Amino acid sequence: MPDPSDQTARKASGRAVLVVVPAWNEEAAIAATIADIRATADADILVVDDGSTDRTATEATAAGALVCSLPYNLGVGGAMRTGYRYALRHGYDVVVQIDADGQHDPRYLPLLIDLLAPMKADGADLVVGARFAGEGSTYRVSLPRRFAMRLLAGVLSRLAHTKLTDVTSGYRVANRRAVELFAAHYPAEYLGDTVESMVIALKAGCRVAQVPVEMRIRQGGQPSQTPFRAALFLARAVVALSLALIRRWPDTPSDTEPVTQTSVSA
Amino acid sequence: MNAPVVLGILGSVLVLVVLFELLRRRHLREKYAVLWALVAVGVLVMTVFPGVLYAASDLAGVDVPANLLFFLASMVLMVLTLQHSYELGRLEDKTRTLAEELALLRMELEGRDVDRKGADG
Numbered sequence: 463m464p465d466p467s468d469q470t471a472r473k474a475s476g477r478a479v480l481v482v483v484p485a486w487n488e489e490a491a492i493a494a495t496i497a498d499i500r501a502t503a504d505a506d507i508l509v510v511d512d513g514s515t516d517r518t519a520t521e522a523t524a525a526g527a528l529v530c531s532l533p534y535n536l537g538v539g540g541a542m543r544t545g546y547r548y549a550l551r552h553g554y555d556v557v558v559q560i561d562a563d564g565q566h567d568p569r570y571l572p573l574l575i576d577l578l579a580p581m582k583a584d585g586a587d588l589v590v591g592a593r594f595a596g597e598g599s600t601y602r603v604s605l606p607r608r609f610a611m612r613l614l615a616g617v618l619s620r621l622a623h624t625k626l627t628d629v630t631s632g633y634r635v636a637n638r639r640a641v642e643l644f645a646a647h648y649p650a651e652y653l654g655d656t657v658e659s660m661v662i663a664l665k666a667g668c669r670v671a672q673v674p675v676e677m678r679i680r681q682g683g684q685p686s687q688t689p690f691r692a693a694l695f696l697a698r699a700v701v702a703l704s705l706a707l708i709r710r711w712p713d714t715p716s717d718t719e720p721v722t723q724t725s726v727s728a
Numbered sequence: 729m730n731a732p733v734v735l736g737i738l739g740s741v742l743v744l745v746v747l748f749e750l751l752r753r754r755h756l757r758e759k760y761a762v763l764w765a766l767v768a769v770g771v772l773v774m775t776v777f778p779g780v781l782y783a784a785s786d787l788a789g790v791d792v793p794a795n796l797l798f799f800l801a802s803m804v805l806m807v808l809t810l811q812h813s814y815e816l817g818r819l820e821d822k823t824r825t826l827a828e829e830l831a832l833l834r835m836e837l838e839g840r841d842v843d844r845k846g847a848d849g
Contacts, residue, residue, distance in 0.1 A: 510831070530835040533827050544828040551832075650824055 479505035479575065480554040482545030484538045484632075485562035486512040489521050495564040496525035502568045505558065508548055510541035518562075538632065539650035539659070546636075546645040555580070557644075558635045566591065566633040570675045577671050578637040586671035587640040588663050590626070591633030593677050604689060610696040614657055614703055621661065622670045630656045633675060640668050652698050658706035736775030743768040763811075767804055 481499055485492050492509065499507055509522040513535035522529045530544060542559060549557045556575055560566045570591055579585040611630060619626045630653070636644060643666050649658045660670060747764055750756035774781045774797075785793040 528835065528839075530831045532831045536824055536827060540824055540828060544831055547828065548832055 477556065477575075477581070478554045479503065479556045479558060479571075480545070480549045480552075481505045481507045481558045481560055481568075482542060482549070483507065483509045483522075483527070483560050483562050484512055484541035484545070485509050485514065485518050485522065486535060486541075487514045487516050487518060488562035489514070489516040489518045491563050492518055493521045493525040495560070495562055496522060496527045498564065499560065499568045500526060503558075503571050505571075506554075508545055509562070510544050512536060512538070512541040537650045538655040539648050542655055542659075543644065543648035543650075546641050546648060549641050550645040554641070555638055556635055557641050559632055561632045565677045567675065567678055570633075570673065571635070574633075574635045574673050577673065578635060579639065579669070580637060585637075585669075587637050587668035588660065588670045589635045590628065590631050590660075590670065590672045591675035592626070592628035592631055592672040593675065604692045606689070606696045607692040610692075610699040613696075614699055617703060617707075618657070618660055618664075618670075621664050624669075624671060626670065626672050628672070629660055632656065633677075643668065651702070653702040654706075657699070657703055658709075661703075661706040733775050736771055740768045740772040740775065744772075760811075763804070763808060 481503065483492070483495065483499075488495075496507055496509070499505070507527040509519075509527045509529045511519040511522065511529055511531040513532050519529050519531050530548065532540065532544065545559075546557060556578060558571060558574070560568065574589045574591060576582055577585050577589045579587055611628065614629050615627050618629045632655070640663055643663060644659065647659075647662050648655065649662075651658065664670060743764065747756070747761055747768065751758065751761055781793045781797065785791075785796040788796060790796040790799075
């Protein structure tokens, strides 16, 4: 459990950071990932247990994280929106998404956070840790998958007016503005947690930037890459991107957020 | 009276009776009942006055009146399934939001229990 006085001090400094770790059946890796984050970052950690059937929640609690257990599996989008809502209600300034399998190195965190808007003048609202931007020679993907990722990156770069090379990365930090938006609108559909959420942010006028990071080898679980799955990924990516581009999103982020509405008319 | 007329009347009256009963027992919301009621009344009208169907197919330029009937029936079914997909999507959105809120509430509640035990001990 995080120390409350510690938390208040950080909130006063305007840089209260919440690390949200979406975790689905990650009992093998979660404890090491949390220990890693605790050792390198001055932040509270919220593990959103996405309907795991193994000991993920127990392991995460034992490792000293706050644990929020979803009643059934919602996907990364659902887990992350839960995290964003928690962050908004508890006054955090920055929300970090780190995958539970340990492939995101928390040592890059200060680098990512320093690019956000209040920390840096004219900074971004959403910063992504990107895999193909120089660093990260260890990360290999098949040809159709690489083509799909290039396509997504190309379209989103044009939309963002900045060079983005890896838009499907789950390593990202958001400032208060993006958190307010994501607490209301964070799609649970395929690629919704990465591509579509970025389109939503861009359409709402948020600025997106990227930082090259090196991904580590997964600490648990198997990477799923066969040629068939890669081709399927390409098709689904095109559908998801097209839908994201044509969809209309309300520009008021607070329309579904019942935070202050506690009075009940009798 | 020939067989199609009897079947048509029986079918539409049965649908109307079932609709009435479902609405009365509050198993069916009125937004779904309206379309079904329209279908049943339409079938009833066409069975009792087949001239309506003949006139309609003449107007639409369909040679065989039965084809117009089949076309209309498939359109009605499609609209109904589409309505169900739409409602299903809305329900999924709502249950997702509820699941997220439930998880957050449960966490806050468990945190409060831990605090209370700490204060007692």
